[in-house]
Amino acid sequence: xxxxLSQTNTDGVQSSLLLSLDGALLACSGYTADTDARVLAxxxxxxxxxxxxxxxxxxxxxxxxxxxxxxxxxxVGAGAASSQAPAGLQDMTVVCTNGSLYIxxxxxxxxxxxxxxxxxxxxxxxxxxxxxxxxRDPISQITGx
Amino acid sequence: xxxxxxxxxxxxxxxxxxxxxxxxxxxxxxSDRDGVGLMSAAQPExxxxxxxxxxxxxxxxxxxxxxxxxKLGVGPASAFVTxxxxxxxxxxxxxxxxxxxxxxxxxxxxxxxxxxxxxAFSEQLRRLQQVLPQESGDAAGGSGPVRV
Numbered sequence: 001x002x003x004x005l006s007q008t009n010t011d012g013v014q015s016s017l018l019l020s021l022d023g024a025l026l027a028c029s030g031y032t033a034d035t036d037a038r039v040l041a042x043x044x045x046x047x048x049x050x051x052x053x054x055x056x057x058x059x060x061x062x063x064x065x066x067x068x069x070x071x072x073x074x075x076v077g078a079g080a081a082s083s084q085a086p087a088g089l090q091d092m093t094v095v096c097t098n099g100s101l102y103i104x105x106x107x108x109x110x111x112x113x114x115x116x117x118x119x120x121x122x123x124x125x126x127x128x129x130x131x132x133x134x135x136r137d138p139i140s141q142i143t144g145x
Numbered sequence: 146x147x148x149x150x151x152x153x154x155x156x157x158x159x160x161x162x163x164x165x166x167x168x169x170x171x172x173x174x175x176s177d178r179d180g181v182g183l184m185s186a187a188q189p190e191x192x193x194x195x196x197x198x199x200x201x202x203x204x205x206x207x208x209x210x211x212x213x214x215x216k217l218g219v220g221p222a223s224a225f226v227t228x229x230x231x232x233x234x235x236x237x238x239x240x241x242x243x244x245x246x247x248x249x250x251x252x253x254x255x256x257x258x259x260x261x262x263x264x265a266f267s268e269q270l271r272r273l274q275q276v277l278p279q280e281s282g283d284a285a286g287g288s289g290p291v292r293v
Contacts, residue, residue: 089227089229098220122255
């Protein structure tokens with residue numbers, strides 16, 4: 001998995017991670033220190049959870065289930081965040097002054113790409129999409145989702 | 146007063162002009178960091194999305210998440226691009242304002258994130274920023290242009 005993740009770590013993409021919905025690091029590439037990867041995984045999961053809770057067309061499946069507005073409900077009730085597929089948030093990009101973070105939901109886990117300021121957002125999303133396509137089936141077989 | 150009403154109408158029409166300029170853009174919401182709406186413009190069939198954004202507290206959530214993102218070590222977060230399946234929402238931090246752009250799934254995200262580089266749009270925002278109280282100790286975002 002790390003080898004597959006490392007294929008996107010070119011031209012400004014500094015690291016790629018797989019993490020669970022509750023922030024546990026599953027695999028990473030591009031980090032020399034484990035602690036940095038774990039910190040990034042925790043922050044990414046927190047960002048995802050925060051925005052997913054505010055989903056405007058369902059969602060709320062990551063924790064507190066509140067009524068959705070104007071769209072299909074996420075259905076399944078509250079419980080362990082890692083066992084539910086969010087009906088709302090599909091992916092998100094965080095644009096910072098000196099870098100970007102892209103987080104996407106792939107078969108019940110999160111894919112996170114971390115890039116510096118030189119990477120265009122479109123390229124970051126494209127790399128993540130290709131990586132997600134490669135990972136989707138194997139992850140589905142493992143998780144059973 | 147009539148003068149204030151005319152000014153508000155003028156601002157709304159100004160925002161509505163961007164709905165046809167940016168491909169796939171359905172609604173624009175200007176609010177403070179607590180999510181209290183200042184002005185909005187929306188396609189008639191997308192007014193529900195603006196109400197949903199306000200009701201679900203997306204803007205305060207964005208501000209909270211942006212503060213967390215500041216801990217990544219790559220500077221303050223200036224924008225979020227979120228894909229909720231049925232719609233794409235871009236949130237731009239323009240302290241003390243937040244600009245929420247609601248678009249179709251296939252909207253032009255580049256144009257939306259680059260809206261702050263539009264001279265007329267940024268000028269209107271600057272006028273609003275001047276009349277709103279600045280918030281202190283806020284780690285999320287800045288008033289500079291969004292990097293694309």
